[in-house]
Amino acid sequence: MSDVASPPIAAHRSRAVPRLLIGLGVVLTLAFVAMPVAVIFAQALSKGLAVYRANVLAPDTLHAIYLTVVIAVVVVPVNMLFGLAAAWLITRFAFPGRKLLVTLIELPFSISPIVAGVIYLLLYGAQGLLGPFLEAHDIRIMFALPGMMLVTLFVTSPFVARELIPLMQVQGADQEEAAVTLGASGWQTFWRVTLPNIRWALLYGAVLCTARAIGEFGAVSVVSGNVRGETNTLPLHVELLYHDYNAVGAFAAATTLTLIALVTLVLKALLERRLERR
């Protein structure tokens, strides 16, 4: 359709409306995304670079970073394995209860993280269902690293499976069947055919999972016990510093989180481009 052929009013509107919407989008993005991020850095650096450095390198902050990374390093691979297994089961086999399993995998998304934390507390806490048993065997899950890992696992468990299931459904089992008729074992088929075909989606899911594992606040705050320098992850640490009226410290810690988020964003964008190319 050319401008000449279309009636003048339509032509006028067709240019004005997109412009308005684009303008609105830009303003909102600036107000709600760019400005807060800018404020984080401005506040963190408001007392100069040296103070910023000292705050980031404070032992408690470093420990919080360390703890956050440890949790992510454990949780993400476990979730990749879980997501792969679940997606494979759901897309390659027909069994009763398949739909139910899909719903179950999505469940953590619809449960508030705080509630997830409380569920774990009710299960593994001292007064919880398994509390006496755990105490008798001297196993400490709540208010310690294992509990924090468990809730993070719970909260992030759908990410990988959710990326893989639709992709593997579309791809179908054709290529795997071809591999088997050509004499490949199950293992060879997985490594040489299944995995290469889903690797970008798998990585994409892993990136989303990492971002969430690092940023998780609600669920972890319920089960962590907030012991400074021991069970504080970065998001919890930021909150703690803020409540201590240490704004610069809080924002300095927040910049590390923000940087991680930005790196994740870039990775995500790159992976999305890869995924679209396929």
Add this chain to the structure above:
Amino acid sequence: MAIAIKGIEKRFADAPVLRGIDLTIADGELVALLGASGSGKTTLLRILAGLEWPQAGSVTVDGRDWLALEAQRRRVGFVFQHYALFQHMSVRDNVAFGLTVRPRASRPPKGEIRARVEALLDLVEIGHLANRFPAQLSGGQRQRVALARALAIEPKVLLLDEPFGALDARIRKDLRRWLRELHDRLGMTTIFVTHDQDEAFELADRVVIMSDGRIEQAGTPDEIYDHPASPFVARFLGGVNELPAELAAGRLVVPGADAGAVTPPAGTDGTATLFVRPHEIDLVADSRAPARIRNMLTSGPSIRYDVDLPGLATPVEVELPREAARLRNLRRGDAVRLRLLRGRVFSAHGAPLPPAAPSPERHRILEAAL
């Protein structure tokens, strides 16, 4: 390898897809599976390849219980309906796959694999595409890669699911001949699925016609064409007139037509249906006859007539060679008598009656016609 299929039954969640398939295939035979969409052709191939298991029945290959063997160990070359090429591998790696996944003991050395892949790519005439990826190939080229990949494992049994489905008519014809030569040269047992009747008849030693999970008929192209076992097969082959007939005291009576040349089947009196192909009917001008020529169509070497027969909803199609038509000198609206030279009679409920053989009179009529 000789394949014996016995009593195969397959259901998907209670929906029967194969309802008792019996078929024996000789070593080195080229068999076509022909049938309507959804008749179970792919399912049967998948069972032979080990991708699906039947609920009942047996498959024996060279005396060996085939169903006890995993797909991985059957060494069946399978060309999928939608190619199923490995998207992330080059053409070369696709073809080499079956060799590279062999256990170390039986895996050929790298150099030999390379040489064999080159040879196969040349065989299917796509040597120049070795480094491309499947997404960069045309449908026909993908087809050839799929074939080369299946041949790489030196299969004794080759299963092809609509191998030429994606190709245009001319290339199909070329590839048919080419596949036949390949089959003869490599000496495999080959089963291929097709929707295309011409393809099945031209290419195969034996054609198996399937319908709704059953084998309607299996036989050489000539057997099936000349002696269809059921009204279904006769209809399936297409281009056939169905005339209501009466069997009485060993005589076949077709209202409005002269069926003297058709040898009636023995026994069973009653109503029947006569299946006649357009070129098996002759037309004779006869002003007292009830049939009228409704339409005439020239189609190259022959003339087609649509003839209205009283009591028949659809006109009878008749095809005369151009020379015979000239001698008859018939026009639209002329009254004609139908002389049936040949035909196949089925009783009203479709029970196959002994096929009607050509009678001596037919030859006389044919001679007269030409």
